[in-house]
Amino acid sequence: MVYSRGIRGAITLSSNTKEEIKSATVELLNKMIIENDISTEDIAFAIFTLTDDLNADFPAKYARLECGFSEVPMMCYHELDVAMSLRMCLRILLNVNTDKKQNEIRHVYLKGASVLRQDLK
Numbered sequence: 001m002v003y004s005r006g007i008r009g010a011i012t013l014s015s016n017t018k019e020e021i022k023s024a025t026v027e028l029l030n031k032m033i034i035e036n037d038i039s040t041e042d043i044a045f046a047i048f049t050l051t052d053d054l055n056a057d058f059p060a061k062y063a064r065l066e067c068g069f070s071e072v073p074m075m076c077y078h079e080l081d082v083a084m085s086l087r088m089c090l091r092i093l094l095n096v097n098t099d100k101k102q103n104e105i106r107h108v109y110l111k112g113a114s115v116l117r118q119d120l121k
Contacts, residue, residue, distance in 0.1 A: 004044065005105050007036055007094040012086065012112035018057040021050075024090050025059040026066045028110060032094060033067075035106040043072045044095040049079040051089045059090055089113055 011028045013020045025048075033040075046069065048059040060074035079091060089112070098105075109117050 002097050002099055003101075005096050005098050005100060005102065007032055007038075007096055007105055007107060008091070008117075009094075009108040009110075010089055010091040010113035010116055011110040013054060013088045013090060016054050016056045016088070021054065021057045021059055021090070022062045022066070025062040025092075028090065028092055028108065029063055029067045029069075031108045031110065032092065035108055036096070036098075036100070038094075038096050038098065040068050040072060042097045043069070044097060045073040045075075046095070047093040048074065048076045049091045050076070051079045051085070051087055052081050053087055054090065059092075086113065086116060 009028045009032045011024045013024050046060070046063060048063075050059065058076050060076050063069040063072070063074060079089065107117060
């Protein structure tokens with residue numbers, strides 16, 4: 001049976017530059033794809049959010065150019081600006097068609113973003 005599953009990922013950046021957004025996007029997406037053994041043709045859509053201190057570029061651009069997401073519908077948004085929340089953070093939500101059960105999905109939190117979901121370690 002094929003299910004629609006959400007796969008979450010997050011990574012922190014060290015600076016607000018095009019190069020950092022590109023590097024973080026590619027690193028996080030590649031890890032999410034490898035950890036969950038998915039193909040881009042199984043991705044229904046992708047949502048990218050950036051904290052308001054990151055605005056140098058669009059992460060979806062690098063998903064398309066560097067990770068083969070040319071056919072994947074994507075949107076970029078700003079993350080809610082909540083007091084005391086993690087700064088300089090890129091988050092990704094992939095909606096994937098898969099035969100995996102919910103508990104088989106591997107969410108990926110890299111660098112400083114690992115504090116967001118310590119329960120998944």
